[in-house]
Amino acid sequence: MTPEEQAQLDPKLQRVIDYRKSGLSLNWIVGCPLDCTYCVRHTFGNYEMKVPKRLMDEETAVRMLLRNKHFRPFVTPIQLLNRATDPMLPIVKPHTLNMLRLLDEQGINNHVLVITRWRIDPEDCEIFNSFNNIRLTILVTHSGIDDNRIEPVKSSIAAASLRTAYEHAEKYRTILYWRPIVPGLNDSDEHLERARELSHHAHATVFTGLFFKDEIREYYQANGLPELYEDGPSRKIFPELLEQRILANRAGFGSPLFRKTSCGVTYAHGVADYNGHYGVRELCDICPVAQIQRCADDWQRPDESTIAAWVGRLGGEMVTVTDRAVLVKGLPEGRRNFLQHNLHYQVNDIRRPHHIGRHGRADIGWTDTQEAMR
Numbered sequence: 001m002t003p004e005e006q007a008q009l010d011p012k013l014q015r016v017i018d019y020r021k022s023g024l025s026l027n028w029i030v031g032c033p034l035d036c037t038y039c040v041r042h043t044f045g046n047y048e049m050k051v052p053k054r055l056m057d058e059e060t061a062v063r064m065l066l067r068n069k070h071f072r073p074f075v076t077p078i079q080l081l082n083r084a085t086d087p088m089l090p091i092v093k094p095h096t097l098n099m100l101r102l103l104d105e106q107g108i109n110n111h112v113l114v115i116t117r118w119r120i121d122p123e124d125c126e127i128f129n130s131f132n133n134i135r136l137t138i139l140v141t142h143s144g145i146d147d148n149r150i151e152p153v154k155s156s157i158a159a160a161s162l163r164t165a166y167e168h169a170e171k172y173r174t175i176l177y178w179r180p181i182v183p184g185l186n187d188s189d190e191h192l193e194r195a196r197e198l199s200h201h202a203h204a205t206v207f208t209g210l211f212f213k214d215e216i217r218e219y220y221q222a223n224g225l226p227e228l229y230e231d232g233p234s235r236k237i238f239p240e241l242l243e244q245r246i247l248a249n250r251a252g253f254g255s256p257l258f259r260k261t262s263c264g265v266t267y268a269h270g271v272a273d274y275n276g277h278y279g280v281r282e283l284c285d286i287c288p289v290a291q292i293q294r295c296a297d298d299w300q301r302p303d304e305s306t307i308a309a310w311v312g313r314l315g316g317e318m319v320t321v322t323d324r325a326v327l328v329k330g331l332p333e334g335r336r337n338f339l340q341h342n343l344h345y346q347v348n349d350i351r352r353p354h355h356i357g358r359h360g361r362a363d364i365g366w367t368d369t370q371e372a373m374r
């Protein structure tokens with residue numbers, strides 16, 4: 001990408017390293033032709049950029065990552081190209097594989113997450129299997145959405161990729177990333193059955209809803225697409241009844257179901273959740289017993305004075321530590337995530353309390369039944 005093109009990008013996209021909930025995110029390539037209409041790139045004004053372009057080479061990007069003040073070897077989870085392109089597009093893939101190699105050569109065992117809905121071939125799996133150090137997870141996004149006005153890419157591509165990746169997995173793990181599930185669009189019994197069948201080709205299945213942000217809603221309105229929700233809250237939308245329908249047939253799934261990405265990833269690698277979701281105990285009601293034990297053994301309420309000093313150094317203020325989370329104010333999301341990944345304990349903003357039983361999801365479609373049961 002030329003410096004002129006780069007200067008046109010939203011400042012958030014120019015920031016190659018960004019701290020997200022599932023890890024420190026490395027986005028050195030921007031642009032995607034796949035046209036999923038609910039794409040987060042709407043929020044960066046980047047949806048029309050259809051040709052992926054590199055902001056820098058992998059060597060420079062990995063140097064930036066390793067020197068980033070929030071990066072800790074053997075601790076910080078890393079996500080590759082999860083914001084503005086698909087890492088397995090033919091033009092992007094060589095760079096993704098090169099980045100994985102560079103990371104592996106550091107000798108670090110950090111989690112590395114690669115999320116794709118595009119093609120994975122046996123030759124790719126061979127390369128994934130060649131890494132000895134990083135804990136690599138391939139998350140294959142499969143929505144089952146049949147309306148090609150909403151999602152032109154056929155879900156059969158992701159389904160085939162998942163099967164291939166799972167069949168060849170030796171040193172890495174594969175997740176069925178079943179999302180976004182939207183009521184009325186891809187939640188019929190047939191859709192649920194298709195996902196259940198696919199879950200047999202994954203080490204874990206993570207199911208989740210959609211961020212229907214204002215910019216995405218505006219795009220839907222401007223293009224005459226059916227509106228998916230009436231409101232656009234900042235958390236993911238996932239109605240209670242839909243979750244009950246999915247969980248009713250839990251025994252029929254071929255891999256355990258998880259509500260949170262990091263729970264599925266860590267289960268697949270046989271380690272405790274790095275986001276400390278164990279503190280939000282109702283999340284764990286669907287988790288395998290051995291994994292619950294791992295998380296229980298790992299989970300420790302942090303000492304108040306130590307954590308207050310840490311929050312202060314990061315520029316925020318600690319409010320209190322509860323059985324579920326450290327509550328802070330004045331800390332941006334990235335720094336909260338940094339703390340959370342280092343403590344393995346939830347770190348929440350006091351202004352955005354997580355309701356018991358809603359799993360950090362938006363209020364739409366949830367009654368008070370779950371709260372009332374506690």
Ligand code: SF4
Nearest residue numbers: 263277278284287295
């Ligand atoms: S025990 Fe709870 S926190 Fe740990 S992986 Fe399972 S659901 Fe997540």
